[in-house]
Amino acid sequence: MNEKRIRAEQKELKPLSKKKFVEIVGLRKRYTKQIDQLCYNSDGNDT
Numbered sequence: 001m002n003e004k005r006i007r008a009e010q011k012e013l014k015p016l017s018k019k020k021f022v023e024i025v026g027l028r029k030r031y032t033k034q035i036d037q038l039c040y041n042s043d044g045n046d047t
Helices: 002-013 018-043
Strands: none
Touching: none
16 A cells, blocks of 8 residues: 555656756755754764
């Protein structure tokens, strides 16, 4: 049951163009970098 649902979701996501997908991944990487920096700064555990 779960596998069918996952496959359906993947099919829905497929229409995303490759270019758009690359843009989204690039943005996500940029944001995660900023978030990591914020976390390190707030923790005070800069190494």
